[in-house]
Amino acid sequence: MLRRELIKKTALAATAFAFSRDLFANVFNEQLMPYQQESIIKIGSNENPHGPGMAAKKAMIEAVSGSNRYPWDVTTILREKIGKQFNLKKENVVIGAGSSELLGVVSTWAALQKGTVLSPDPTFRLWIPAAKRLGLDVKLLPLTTGKAIDLNTVNNAIDSKTKLIYICNPNNPTGTVIPPATLETFIKNTPKQTTILLDEAYTEFSNEPSMAHLVNEYPNLVVAKTFSKAYGMAGARVGYVLAHADTAKQLSDLQPWANAGASAVSLAGAVASIDDPSFIAFCKQENIKARQVFYDALNEHQIPFITSHTSFVYFDTSGYSKDFRSVLESSNIFGARTFEDGTKWLRLSIGTVSEMQAVAKALKS
Numbered sequence: 001m002l003r004r005e006l007i008k009k010t011a012l013a014a015t016a017f018a019f020s021r022d023l024f025a026n027v028f029n030e031q032l033m034p035y036q037q038e039s040i041i042k043i044g045s046n047e048n049p050h051g052p053g054m055a056a057k058k059a060m061i062e063a064v065s066g067s068n069r070y071p072w073d074v075t076t077i078l079r080e081k082i083g084k085q086f087n088l089k090k091e092n093v094v095i096g097a098g099s100s101e102l103l104g105v106v107s108t109w110a111a112l113q114k115g116t117v118l119s120p121d122p123t124f125r126l127w128i129p130a131a132k133r134l135g136l137d138v139k140l141l142p143l144t145t146g147k148a149i150d151l152n153t154v155n156n157a158i159d160s161k162t163k164l165i166y167i168c169n170p171n172n173p174t175g176t177v178i179p180p181a182t183l184e185t186f187i188k189n190t191p192k193q194t195t196i197l198l199d200e201a202y203t204e205f206s207n208e209p210s211m212a213h214l215v216n217e218y219p220n221l222v223v224a225k226t227f228s229k230a231y232g233m234a235g236a237r238v239g240y241v242l243a244h245a246d247t248a249k250q251l252s253d254l255q256p257w258a259n260a261g262a263s264a265v266s267l268a269g270a271v272a273s274i275d276d277p278s279f280i281a282f283c284k285q286e287n288i289k290a291r292q293v294f295y296d297a298l299n300e301h302q303i304p305f306i307t308s309h310t311s312f313v314y315f316d317t318s319g320y321s322k323d324f325r326s327v328l329e330s331s332n333i334f335g336a337r338t339f340e341d342g343t344k345w346l347r348l349s350i351g352t353v354s355e356m357q358a359v360a361k362a363l364k365s
């Protein structure tokens with residue numbers, strides 16, 4: 001591949017992602033500016049209301065005094081630790097400043113080969129403007145009536161031009177999960193020249209396993225994961241992809257440069273949080289409890305919802321007599337968001353049990 005082309009594409013990707021960042025800023029800052037941050041409940045970005053865990057916090061505080069050094073050693077330690085967690089090697093792991101960075105890197109990689117991207121939709125759309133600006137033709141495929149990803153629909157849409165397939169599992173915003181056997185068969189049957197970008201940002205909240213164990217067998221499989229959700233470190237900006245060593249090398253070559261990623265402090269927090277599985281177990285249990293409080297409130301108001309395998313819930317407010325979002329916002333609860341134009345489906349993140357009780361109370365008032 002021509003170096004000039006690579007630089008041009010990477011620069012374009014950076015611009016495209018800056019554009020996505022503006023979108024995020026608009027969604028939240030405009031809503032929140034008139035209010036004091038402390039007096040609001042913010043449940044719109046699927047952030048973990050409990051994190052980071054104690055071990056991660058302690059490690060990050062300790063790492064501050066080592067911030068005079070570049071974070072190369074801790075990056076290697078983290079890659080080794082993540083690799084071990086999935087029975088893989090550090091060569092299978094690429095670390096980024098959040099998994100968003102790496103979704104962009106994979107889009108850039110696909111764009112270098114030119115062609116079409118397939119994605120079930122609604123899904124996590126952050127990478128889509130970037131992919132389009134990079135010249136990829138993005139084809140969005142409908143979900144089932146139950147808002148689940150239908151891999152048969154995806155399979156039928158694959159042709160010789162398909163370079164990339166994005167699958168978010170569990171899916172954001174709908175919260176559905178693909179049964180592992182179905183997903184594994186899909187991965188096995190996808191043509192080798194088509195990359196599958198499997199976004200597992202929320203796997204830790206579900207009872208289904210990661211597909212990372214397949215990356216050595218399928219070099220066209222890239223699994224993206226993050227410390228932003230179950231690990232509660234969204235502000236620390238640490239994510240990673242797991243891939244065959246050759247694929248991982250090609251992806252890491254597309255990262256801007258060696259020191260552009262997460263800070264030494266954030267990486268130290270990520271390392272410590274891997275050694276603290278009890279925190280993940282705690283967050284998963286709390287999420288189940290708080291999600292149930294929200295389910296009960298939705299049921300009480302006869303608002304249909306999709307059973308969630310994640311830290312957010314997708315629900316249909318078309319039969320609700322009031323404006324759901326305004327009802328919450330008048331109680332200083334922000335975050336109900338729409339992902340399907342022309343419908344009244346909304347997504348709300350799951351906060352703490354008491355935050356979801358506040359949601360239930362607001363709906364009652």
Ligand SMILES: Cc1ncc(COP(=O)(O)O)c(C=O)c1O
Nearest residue numbers: 098099100124172201226228239
């Ligand atoms: C499905 C999915 N993937 C990736 C991300 C990006 O996460 P981060 O860049 O914080 O790792 C998000 C964030 O909301 C997400 O929902």
